[in-house]
Amino acid sequence: MTTGxxxxxNASDDPGHNLAVLQGYIASAAKQGADFVLTPEVSNCLSVxxxxxxxxxxxxxxxxxxxxxxxxxxxxxxxxxxxxxxxxTDDPDGRFANRSFLISPNGAIVAHYDKIHMFDVDVSxxxxxxxxxxxxxxxxxxxxxTPFGGIGMAICYDMRFPLLANAxxxxxxxxxxxxxxxxxxxxxAHWHSLLRAxxxxxxxYVMAPAQTGLHPSTSDKTRSTYxxxxxxxxxxxxxxxxxxxxxxxxxxxxxxxxxxxxxKVPALQNERSFNGP
Numbered sequence: 001m002t003t004g005x006x007x008x009x010n011a012s013d014d015p016g017h018n019l020a021v022l023q024g025y026i027a028s029a030a031k032q033g034a035d036f037v038l039t040p041e042v043s044n045c046l047s048v049x050x051x052x053x054x055x056x057x058x059x060x061x062x063x064x065x066x067x068x069x070x071x072x073x074x075x076x077x078x079x080x081x082x083x084x085x086x087x088x089t090d091d092p093d094g095r096f097a098n099r100s101f102l103i104s105p106n107g108a109i110v111a112h113y114d115k116i117h118m119f120d121v122d123v124s125x126x127x128x129x130x131x132x133x134x135x136x137x138x139x140x141x142x143x144x145x146t147p148f149g150g151i152g153m154a155i156c157y158d159m160r161f162p163l164l165a166n167a168x169x170x171x172x173x174x175x176x177x178x179x180x181x182x183x184x185x186x187x188x189a190h191w192h193s194l195l196r197a198x199x200x201x202x203x204x205y206v207m208a209p210a211q212t213g214l215h216p217s218t219s220d221k222t223r224s225t226y227x228x229x230x231x232x233x234x235x236x237x238x239x240x241x242x243x244x245x246x247x248x249x250x251x252x253x254x255x256x257x258x259x260x261x262x263x264k265v266p267a268l269q270n271e272r273s274f275n276g277p
Contacts, residue, residue, distance in 0.1 A: 001254050002148040004036040005029035006209040006229040010246045011040070012216035013047035015056050019065050023072060028248045030076035036148065038081040038209040039069075040229070041156050041181040042098070045086050046211060048221045050134050057096060059088045066101060066109075074107030079146060083179020083209055084115065084155050086135075095136040100153050100179060102144055110146075113153035114138025117161055123185055131157070141167055149174040149255045152204070156180040159194045159208075162201060169202035169268055174234075174258045176204045180225075181211040187226025192238065200236040203262040205253055207231050212244050234261035 007025045011018045022043055029037045044065040047053050060066065065085055073080045082101040089097050098115040116139065118132035141164060142153045152168025152175065159165075159178045168176060176198055182191055199206040212227030229242035231251050242249045262268065 001252050002035050003033045004251050004253055005034035006249045007039040008210055008212050008229045008242045008246050009040050010213040011046040011211055013045055013052050013218055015044045018044055019068055025248050026072045030078050032250050034250055036079045038207055040083045040209045040211045041179045042086055043083055046215050048223050049219045052219060053086055057086045057088050070103055070107040073103040077105045081177055091136055096134060098135045100155055111142050111144040113142040115155040117157045119157040143168055143171040143173045152176045154178050159198055165198045165202050169204055174204055174255060176206050178208040180208055182226040184224050184226045191226060191228060195230050195232050196236045199232040199234055203234045203258055205234055212246055234258045
């Protein structure tokens with residue numbers, strides 16, 4: 001049995017303030033016995049202003065949140081998944097990377113993953129998102145082996161693409177991570193259903209730390225997110241729903257449940273190639 005903790009945040013567009021909050025959450029999770037702590041998407045800065053992001057985000061080697069969380073993982077001797085950070089790149093068009101990091105108990109970056117699927121949608125006549133205008137999509141799926149299981153790294157909108165989840169599971173993932181900043185409208189409609197489906201299809205644990213609430217902003221534009229950080233068992237049972245309050249939510253998971261679920265419904269083994277219509 002392994003103890004995990006989801007961090008649910010109400011991040012602002014001030015990386016310094018967010019880091020102070022994040023440090024407290026990680027310390028609290030470690031004090032409660034967590035071996036594996038997961039934080040939400042854009043843990044360093046949640047902003048809808050590209051100008052603000054350009055002013056406060058950093059390149060990976062200069063990012064204070066990344067460096068501080070690495071130190072915290074080492075201090076507490078725990079694994080930390082930084083759900084994602086907004087990171088500056090050297091792309092000619094100036095777009096950022098939406099990048100997740102897995103940090104080991106010695107503070108090393110074991111792996112990183114750039115979000116593949118961009119949230120370019122028209123939720124309603126008044127709610128439109130074009131993530132690809134500010135972030136460049138990744139191209140590489142990532143699975144990392146840890147002492148407590150294989151981790152398939154994904155971010156938020158990625159959960160709508162079952163082929164990615166399947167590829168991660170076929171590549172050795174027993175845990176799928178979906179750190180998120182989900183909109184309230186799509187969250188109420190689809191959050192639980194999508195995450196349960198990804199768990200059931202793959203026989204994986206699904207762990208989804210989330211942003212929540214109305215987010216403080218230095219600009220006129222604000223954003224709200226759905227919350228409800230979730231842990232789903234390989235059989236599709238919701239074993240943790242954090243509701244809408246920020247904080248640390250501790251849970252336990254047993255990788256024997258992955259073996260059991262896959263033995264009962266060996267979908268990964270039964271998969272067959274086929275010709276398209």
